[in-house]
Amino acid sequence: MTSLSDLELLNLISDPKTQEKGYRVLIAQYQKRVYGIIRKMVIVHEDADDICQNTFIKAFKNIPNFKGNSSLFTWLYRIATNESLNFLEKKKRRFFIPIEDHEEVMVNYIDHSSHIDGDEIQRILQKILISLPDKQRLVFNLKYFEDLGYEEISQITGTSIGALKASYHHAVKKIENQLQTK
Structure with a gap:
């Protein structure tokens, strides 16, 4: 499927007859990249999946307010990064987890999860990034x-x-x- 321009996507979404298709195209066009940046932040697949869903729900609710001051990609990334940072902050506060313990949980996940791909060098880099x-x-x-x-x-x-x-x-x-x- 070829990518649609922001204007084409927004036109699909703003027309009640094609709105559902517009949302499906928006997800198809951006979901993988949005998920990727979220996953790099929260590490855990299930958390990233939830945050990705929340990102698109928030985008759908707020797309009428999209001013076009940036690209849709940039706007979605802003929502995704804010959702990711908010999630991490809430997780630390909710469980009163000291930062070191939170890092240890994330490193453990990298070592033992079947959802983490990559060779040893990539795993080492991911562990460093968590710190x-x-x-x-x-x-x-x-x-x-x-x-x-x-x-x-x-x-x-x-x-x-x-x-x-x-x-x-x-x-x-x-x-x-x-x-x-x-």
């Missing part, structure tokens, strides 16, 4: 894995480009330092 602060990890994931530019990441996160560059630099330095000790 980064959530926002720093998000910036690293968007820049490194998603290959987004700072301008687009700024639109997604609502953070200045200078702050994003600093976050990415700090994340890379922490990763390099931890890789050298492995």
Whole structure:
């Protein structure tokens, strides 16, 4: 299936006769990428699946308010990243989990889950990424894995480009330092 432009998608969704098809196309076009960024943040497949569903539900409810100041992709990513960060924050608060214990649970999941693919180097990188602060990890994931530019990441996160560059630099330095000790 060929991708539709934002305008074509929005036209499908705004017409009551084609609205359902529009939503199906929106999901087909973006679900894999949205799930991917969520999964890199929350690690656990079931949590990522739930957050991905919540992201699209929120998008469906709010699409009439979409102003077009960014691409649909950027708008969906903003919703997905906010949902992911909110989920992580709630999880830490709800269970009163110290950060170190939360990291240990996530590392354990990487070691033992059948939902985690990749070789040993990828698993080591994922474990290191878990140790980064959530926002720093998000910036690293968007820049490194998603290959987004700072301008687009700024639109997604609502953070200045200078702050994003600093976050990415700090994340890379922490990763390099931890890789050298492995």
